[in-house]
Amino acid sequence: MAIHETAAWAALKEHAASLQGAHLRDMMRDEDRCAALTAERDGILLDYSRQRVTNETMDMLFNLAEAADLAGKRAAMFTGEKINNTEGRAVMHAALRAPREATMNVDGKNVVPDVHSVLDKIEDFSARVRSGVFKGCTGKPLRNIVSIGIGGSYLGPEFVFEALKCEPAAQGASTGRTLRFLANVDPVDVSRAISGLNPEETLVVVVSKTFTTAETMLNARTMKDWLITSIKGKTAAEITSQHIVAVSTSDKLVQDFGVDAANIFGFWDWVGGRYSVCSAVSVLPIALHYGFDIARRFLDGAHDMDNHFLNEPPRQNIPVLMGLLGVWNSTFLGHGARALLPYSQALLRFAAHIQQVDMESNGKRVAQDGSVLPFDAGEIGFGEPGTNGQHSFYQLIHQGGVFPADFGGYCTSQCPVLLEGDPVPNHEEFMSNFFAQPDVLAYAKTAEELEKEGVPEWFRPHKVFTGNRPSLSLLFPKLDAFSCGQLLAIYEHRTAVQGFVWGLNSFDQWGVELGKKLATKVRTALSTARTSGGDVSEGFNPSTSTLMTYYLANGASKS
Numbered sequence: 293m294a295i296h297e298t299a300a301w302a303a304l305k306e307h308a309a310s311l312q313g314a315h316l317r318d319m320m321r322d323e324d325r326c327a328a329l330t331a332e333r334d335g336i337l338l339d340y341s342r343q344r345v346t347n348e349t350m351d352m353l354f355n356l357a358e359a360a361d362l363a364g365k366r367a368a369m370f371t372g373e374k375i376n377n378t379e380g381r382a383v384m385h386a387a388l389r390a391p392r393e394a395t396m397n398v399d400g401k402n403v404v405p406d407v408h409s410v411l412d413k414i415e416d417f418s419a420r421v422r423s424g425v426f427k428g429c430t431g432k433p434l435r436n437i438v439s440i441g442i443g444g445s446y447l448g449p450e451f452v453f454e455a456l457k458c459e460p461a462a463q464g465a466s467t468g469r470t471l472r473f474l475a476n477v478d479p480v481d482v483s484r485a486i487s488g489l490n491p492e493e494t495l496v497v498v499v500s501k502t503f504t505t506a507e508t509m510l511n512a513r514t515m516k517d518w519l520i521t522s523i524k525g526k527t528a529a530e531i532t533s534q535h536i537v538a539v540s541t542s543d544k545l546v547q548d549f550g551v552d553a554a555n556i557f558g559f560w561d562w563v564g565g566r567y568s569v570c571s572a573v574s575v576l577p578i579a580l581h582y583g584f585d586i587a588r589r590f591l592d593g594a595h596d597m598d599n600h601f602l603n604e605p606p607r608q609n610i611p612v613l614m615g616l617l618g619v620w621n622s623t624f625l626g627h628g629a630r631a632l633l634p635y636s637q638a639l640l641r642f643a644a645h646i647q648q649v650d651m652e653s654n655g656k657r658v659a660q661d662g663s664v665l666p667f668d669a670g671e672i673g674f675g676e677p678g679t680n681g682q683h684s685f686y687q688l689i690h691q692g693g694v695f696p697a698d699f700g701g702y703c704t705s706q707c708p709v710l711l712e713g714d715p716v717p718n719h720e721e722f723m724s725n726f727f728a729q730p731d732v733l734a735y736a737k738t739a740e741e742l743e744k745e746g747v748p749e750w751f752r753p754h755k756v757f758t759g760n761r762p763s764l765s766l767l768f769p770k771l772d773a774f775s776c777g778q779l780l781a782i783y784e785h786r787t788a789v790q791g792f793v794w795g796l797n798s799f800d801q802w803g804v805e806l807g808k809k810l811a812t813k814v815r816t817a818l819s820t821a822r823t824s825g826g827d828v829s830e831g832f833n834p835s836t837s838t839l840m841t842y843y844l845a846n847g848a849s850k851s
């Protein structure tokens with residue numbers, strides 16, 4: 293039975309209607325309710341008392357999870373069933389962070405030894421590069437890493453890199469080293485990536501699961517050309533073998549590109565692109581830059597959260613709770629977008645990564661069996677670290693439409709500062725906002741209150757806050773490699789929970805294919821027109837032809 297036909301679904305619809313008049317300001321007065329709407333794991337505290345839910349709502353959401361067979365689908369994921377039915381693939385990113393002694397089967401084969409053999413290879417290679425045993429072809433140490441990749445082969449690694457940049461252990465381990473990312477096929481991104489780098493000290497890591505992605509392959513050719521034309525007195529083969537390595541599932545295409553077989557770090561088709569953060573996709577650049585131990589701690593954190601997700605009952609299970617609340621807010625309360633608001637500057641690329649994990653996974657219009665979903669699945673995710681976001685889009689989330697918000701924060705800072713004579717450490721000033729903002733969203737400021745404060749009548753409507761805007765708060769002890777892994781896994785599993793409940797396939801991404809095909813057609817037409825002077829009116833609609841003609845006439849031939 294489709295999930296929207298179940299009694300659990302109907303009950304939630306009715307319940308949502310009955311809660312329409314309820315206001316968070318009143319709901320927050322119930323201390324027992326507030327105490328019940330929390331969960332804890334390893335010092336991570338989830339407080340979801342500012343969600344527009346009661347204990348009854350949660351029970352009904354747990355019933356919905358049961359009706360959707362959430363537990364069965366989760367077990368199928370962890371046991372290597374081919375739950376990505378449109379691609380015939382297992383979804384086993386949890387195996388990427390499993391300990392050596394674990395057993396996780398795909399097609400009857402334990403994949404954990406393969407995972408650890410690549411991790412061992414990364415540990416060895418990164419140690420040789422970092423110690424200067426593996427050098428550039430002119431004998432210089434390789435201090436700079438440029439990691440080329442896009443989408444799932446870029447956003448996760450960059451999120452992890454930024455999260456650890458100022459973490460004391462990671463910072464110490466990366467002194468004198470540079471890690472940059474090259475994703476966009478815009479040549480400006482190449483220029484930004486290589487600016488100030490000495491090619492003789494630069495190692496390029498080409499990251500592409502398929503090794504066919506147009507953007508990544510052009511950037512890889514561009515970087516190869518940069519290395520070969522800038523390093524003098526060495527052959528192209530010598531330069532390529534010492535300065536380019538690759539992370540991919542396709543050994544053949546990587547070797548055709550000229551990379552030594554010894555310098556390929558593999559992964560497997562049971563790892564989806566946006567779920568590949570714990571494969572060599574991130575582990576290699578992170579280990580090269582911060583050292584392998586830091587990368588291992590990150591994997592351990594993600595594994596810790598896998599265990600929590602797999603074993604904890606729903607009421608204490610952070611990803612399950614967050615996934616069900618996402619379904620509640622979007623499907624039953626009608627809030628199609630949510631804000632990701634980490635109170636940590638180190639998480640400046642968190643929202644971008646989770647946006648991809650969530651929107652590429654659950655942005656679907658059909659159920660797993662191909663039937664059209666009679667509700668909007670997927671949510672828009674957007675965000676910025678606090679307090680920068682407060683001075684940008686918070687106006688809208690306080691007084692415009694309603695956007696449920698995920699607040700994230702840390703009890704201690706990666707870089708504490710206490711100025712002489714200042715009463716509070718800088719981190720506490722920062723975190724005061726983390727505690728204040730959810731209450732501003734939840735509680736109202738009424739016209740009557742404003743009147744009592746002496747605000748003139750004409751001015752009151754502008755200062756009214758309707759409140760009743762849901763949020764949740766995730767408070768971690770500190771941001772280090774381990775907790776960064778936990779955070780990643782919470783959000784990966786949160787997305788899976790939503791997809792499981794909605795009954796769709798969160799692990800394919802057919803929606804990105806058509807654009808790639810059309811871009812290929814445009815590229816061919818532009819190149820033919822530019823080289824042989826033809827026009828671009830054939831095969832395109834009048835609008836696209838006009839735009840392309842204008843582009844060709846205004847500088848394309850020169851750039």
Ligand SMILES: O=P(O)(O)OC[C@H]1O[C@](O)(CO)[C@@H](O)[C@@H]1O
Nearest residue numbers: 443444445500501502505565566
């Ligand atoms: O790693 P690849 O094969 O270059 O693919 C890059 C990305 O492109 C996508 O296929 C589509 O955006 C992602 O799923 C993937 O992570």
